[in-house]
Structures are given as C-alpha cells and as structure tokens.
Amino acid sequence: MAAANAQIGVAKAAWFPQLTLSPTYIGYESAQLARLVSAPALVWSLGLQAGQTLFDNGKTRAGVDYAEAGYQAAASSYRQTVLQAIQETQDALSTLQGLDQASTQQGDAVSSQQHAYDISLLRYREGLDNALTLAINQQSLLGAQRLQAQLHGSQFVWSVNLIKALGGGWQAQ
Secondary structure, three states: OHHHHHHHHHHHHHHOOEEEEEEEEOOHHHOOHHHOOOHHHOOOEEEEEEEOOOOOOOHHHHHHHHHHHHHHHHHHHHHHHHHHHHHHHHHHHHHHHHHHHHHHHHHHHHHHHHHHHHHHHHHHHOOOOOHHHHHHHHHHHHHHHHHHHHHHHHHHHHHHHHHHHOOOOOOOO
C-alpha cells in the first residue's frame, strides 16, 4: 500500500514544471577537479532549463487516476487479507473452545470407563465375571482413551492454526 501511495505522488508530480540545472560551458583548464574553481576555470556558466507540457490531452490526469486506482486495489487487497486473518483467528478460537469442552467431557468418560474396567477386573479375579465381560470393558476403555488422544491431537493442530492466523512466529526452511 505504501508503494501504491507513493506512485500517486509521482503521478501528481507530472503537473509541476521540471527544472534542470546543468553546466553549459566549462573551461578547458578545469580538467582536474582541484582546478575547477580556480580563476581560469571560472569561464563556465550554469543553465537553468524549465520544461512544462501545456497540453497533454489528459495524459497527466489519466496517470494520476491510474495511480489512485492502484492504491485503491492495494488497500482493498490489504483489507481482505486482514478480514481473512480475523476470520481464521475466530474460527481457531471457537474450535479450540469446543475441543476444550469435548476434551473435558472425554476425560470424564475415560475416568468412568477406567472405573468400570477396574470393577470388571476385580470381579474377574474373584470369579464373578468371565473373560468376555472383562475384554468388552477393556475395549470400551481403550476406545475412550483413543478418542481422548485424538481430541488432544486436534487441539494441537488448531493451536498451530491459531498461531498461524495471528501471524506465525517461526522461520520457514
């Protein structure tokens, strides 16, 4: 956006006359820089040239309009990028909040399944339950633990997405 804004200034500068300061004659004895300002070399003069186009058929106005349109496009692109970053941040925050609640509930489910498995194991050792009941309770416990691990993995992924939406903070290889 800053470069596009600078181009507007460059285009507007075409409205003003161009002044050029250039040497028109330098004495032959001024070949060396140290002798340039000595008395024999002072036979030189400076010429001031001014140039301004009086009628350019709207070219200058079109250049300014073009530069302003470029600025508007850059500003629009910047706004879109900011809005997209805000949207990604909100998505990541709401997803992390939902995953946090789900993880808490799944932690409670794992605790309940662990308690059920412990009771089933105790009943199996005492001969009150068979191996099939123990295996079913163990399978339920492992399923709950697997889901808990998946939720933790999703939390890590969405935490990285949040950091990315907020602007990164790491160096690419």
